[in-house]
Amino acid sequence: MLTIGDKTFRSRLMLGTGKYPSFAEQKEAVAASETEVLTFAVRRMDIFDKNEPNLLEELDLEKYSLLPNTAGAKTAEEAVRIARLARASGLCDMIKVEVIGCDKTLLPDPFETMKASVQLLEEGFTVLTYTSDDVVLAKRLEEAGIHAIMPGASPIGSGRGIVNEMNLQFIIEQSEIPVIVDAGIGSPKDAAHAMELGADGVLLNTAVSGADDPVKMAEAMKFAIQAGRLGYEAGRIEKKAYGIKSSPESGLVT
Numbered sequence: 001m002l003t004i005g006d007k008t009f010r011s012r013l014m015l016g017t018g019k020y021p022s023f024a025e026q027k028e029a030v031a032a033s034e035t036e037v038l039t040f041a042v043r044r045m046d047i048f049d050k051n052e053p054n055l056l057e058e059l060d061l062e063k064y065s066l067l068p069n070t071a072g073a074k075t076a077e078e079a080v081r082i083a084r085l086a087r088a089s090g091l092c093d094m095i096k097v098e099v100i101g102c103d104k105t106l107l108p109d110p111f112e113t114m115k116a117s118v119q120l121l122e123e124g125f126t127v128l129t130y131t132s133d134d135v136v137l138a139k140r141l142e143e144a145g146i147h148a149i150m151p152g153a154s155p156i157g158s159g160r161g162i163v164n165e166m167n168l169q170f171i172i173e174q175s176e177i178p179v180i181v182d183a184g185i186g187s188p189k190d191a192a193h194a195m196e197l198g199a200d201g202v203l204l205n206t207a208v209s210g211a212d213d214p215v216k217m218a219e220a221m222k223f224a225i226q227a228g229r230l231g232y233e234a235g236r237i238e239k240k241a242y243g244i245k246s247s248p249e250s251g252l253v254t
């Protein structure tokens with residue numbers, strides 16, 4: 001079970017809701033993933049206009065926790081405004097803080113991310129913060145009191161998978177709050193990799209929405225995350241430099 005703030009989830013997969021070929025495929029993919037947490041960009045959805053097409057209307061919202069995110073924000077001030085808007089719409093008290101500092105790489109701005117996270121904590125939000133894989137920043141954010149840390153595997157939408165396993169490993173080892181690897185996951189292998197490292201969960205979007213068959217990929221991600229978690233809990237063997245016979249050498253018939 002994954003616990004964040006006062007919520008507990010069976011699934012360790014959080015799914016983004018952007019850029020699906022159609023609402024119908026999205027709905028099917030969400031179901032196939034068995035996710036319990038859906039994240040969406042508040043700025044890209046007109047949550048107050050009932051006439052605008054809105055994927056949230058397509059879903060049985062009893063089944064999901066909504067995780068509005070502050071995508072599109074470039075300053076702490078913008079992120080805080082977006083979070084307040086999400087709360088005012090009655091969507092949820094959880095917020096994914098995302099403050100982008102570079103348009104080309106889409107990497108987060110560490111200073112504005114920290115500022116926004118602190119402000120939203122003061123305002124009583126359950127704060128899940130998207131960061132780069134900076135180990136010290138992750139520690140500082142945890143000390144500030146955030147509820148979950150979301151280090152990127154690689155840039156958003158890049159599908160490159162985990163580019164700095166060592167940093168992610170350090171973040172996972174040091175964290176006493178849940179670590180959700182977020183962004184850059186390209187394939188089920190990447191999702192399983194994150195879970196085998198000991199991440200508490202994975203948040204992904206493009207790998208599913210951009211797949212040739214989003215529904216199949218959503219299911220594949222579900223299994224990959226379950227397999228990765230099981231493997232982590234089972235405890236992998238140590239890597240050795242040379243071959244070691246796997247058959248016992250005693251008791252052989254001669």
Ligand SMILES: CC(=O)[C@@H](O)[C@H](O)COP(=O)(O)O
Pocket residue numbers: 015016017018039040069071098155156157158159182183184185203204205206207
């Ligand atoms: C949907 C969302 O929150 C994204 O900003 C997130 O970081 C996912 O990234 P990928 O699309 O690379 O999975």
